[in-house]
Structures are given as C-alpha cells and as structure tokens.
Amino acid sequence: MNLLLFGATGMIGRATLLESLRDPRVRSVLAIGRRASGMKDPKLREIVHEDLFDLSAVQDEFAGCDACCYCLGAASHGMTEKAYTRLTYDLTLAVASSIAAVNTRIAFCFLSGDGADSTERGGTMWARVKGKTENALLRMPFRAFIFRPGYVQPLDGIRTRVTHYRLLYAALRPFYGLLRRLSPRHVTDTRRLGRALVAVGLFGHDKRILGCEEINALGER
Numbered sequence: 001m002n003l004l005l006f007g008a009t010g011m012i013g014r015a016t017l018l019e020s021l022r023d024p025r026v027r028s029v030l031a032i033g034r035r036a037s038g039m040k041d042p043k044l045r046e047i048v049h050e051d052l053f054d055l056s057a058v059q060d061e062f063a064g065c066d067a068c069c070y071c072l073g074a075a076s077h078g079m080t081e082k083a084y085t086r087l088t089y090d091l092t093l094a095v096a097s098s099i100a101a102v103n104t105r106i107a108f109c110f111l112s113g114d115g116a117d118s119t120e121r122g123g124t125m126w127a128r129v130k131g132k133t134e135n136a137l138l139r140m141p142f143r144a145f146i147f148r149p150g151y152v153q154p155l156d157g158i159r160t161r162v163t164h165y166r167l168l169y170a171a172l173r174p175f176y177g178l179l180r181r182l183s184p185r186h187v188t189d190t191r192r193l194g195r196a197l198v199a200v201g202l203f204g205h206d207k208r209i210l211g212c213e214e215i216n217a218l219g220e221r
Contacts, residue, residue: 001202002064003029007071008037011160012111015190016069016197023198052091055098062099067107067201076126089133096140104141107204109197114150114186145200146209149193150186158190188212192219
C-alpha cells in the first residue's frame with residue numbers, strides 16, 4: 001500500500017506515521033504538511049506545503065496513493081464556530097476534494113471524535129462541525145471511513161503540543177490500563193489508533209464509522 005498522510009506532526013498523525021513505517025504491508029508513505037515531521041525512513045517522503053487549502057501544485061502525487069489517513073485537527077477550546085469550521089470542515093473538504101479530483105479509488109480515513117453529531121443540529125459546537133464534516137466526506141466519490149476515538153493515551157514517547165492535554169495525559173498514564181478495562185468503548189491509545197487507521201487503509205471495513213471498540217480490535221497485534 002502507498003499511504004498518504006496529513007497531520008504527521010500531531011499526536012495521532014505521528015502515531016500513524018510510526019505504525020505505517022513499522023508495517024511491512026505499507027510500501028511507501030507520503031506525508032504532506034506545513035512542517036516536516038523530523039523522522040527519517042527509506043519508506044517516507046515528505047512534502048512541506050504551506051497552504052493546505054490549495055494543493056494544486058502537489059495534486060498529481062495523490063493519483064498513486066491507495067489510502068489517505070487524515071489526522072489534521074484543532075482543539076475547539078477558545079475558538080469561535082467560524083474559526084473552528086474553517087480548520088475542521090473547510091480545510092478537510094478542500095483536501096478531500098483535491099484528492100478526489102485525481103483518485104476516487106482511495107480509502108480516506110478521517111480522524112473525528114467520540115460524540116460527533118451526525119444530525120449537525122446539537123448544542124455542542126465542535127460536535128456539530130465534526131458531524132457536518134463526516135457527512136460531507138461520506139458523500140464524496142471515494143470510500144470514506146470515520147474514526148471516533150474517545151480518550152487517547154499517548155504511547156511510544158509521543159507528546160501533544162497542547163500544554164493542558166499534556167498534563168492530563170501524564171496524570172492519567174498510570175491508570176490507563178484500568179480506564180481501558182472500565183470503559184473499553186471510550187478509551188484507546190495512540191498505538192492502537194495508528195494501527196487501526198493503517199489497517200482500514202489497507203483492507204477497508206464493513207462499518208463506515210468506527211468507535212473505540214472497533215479501533216481497539218483492529219489495533220491489537
């Protein structure tokens with residue numbers, strides 16, 4: 001499989017990059033982002049591209065990709081709905097449309113979140129926007145798969161750049177095993193989530209929307 005990856009410098013994107021490089025079924029990884037990941041591997045090629053709303057200069061690269069793991073995202077805390085919509089809905093659809101213009105056989109794996117609102121009418125801003133984005137992707141001409149993890153514990157030295165999340169993860173790390181046993185439908189980790197994204201890119205799935213139960217099952221190996 002030739003994998004296209006967006007968001008390789010973020011917490012989940014980095015986990016997906018690590019797992020794709022470890023997986024012998026993945027032949028190559030093309031990571032596109034505003035910054036380089038800093039990782040080196042014979043399978044990895046990176047394109048630093050400042051304006052992700054306009055991918056016309058690199059669009060031809062997408063034609064040979066079998067799967068796309070889209071792990072870009074922004075925390076909604078402190079953001080207006082307009083700003084959050086631009087970074088979540090508008091940017092995702094700009095990237096997805098650019099890919100679909102040259103490759104409709106690709107599997108597009110979108111990182112969403114537990115609680116996303118498919119009705120687009122709920123009272124929680126981020127959930128409405130995520131639900132609107134999911135719905136638009138599911139109408140695209142390629143195969144879209146939606147990942148809705150809940151709490152995600154970082155492993156393998158991966159760290160978030162968001163300070164208050166970093167403190168939370170550090171505090172909960174000793175209790176991660178207990179959290180998974182108590183709430184398997186809402187708790188996973190970066191290793192399992194990265195593996196699940198790669199696995200669905202490889203083989204697809206009978207469900208189009210996957211929660212933590214499906215993610216953990218796919219991520220066990």
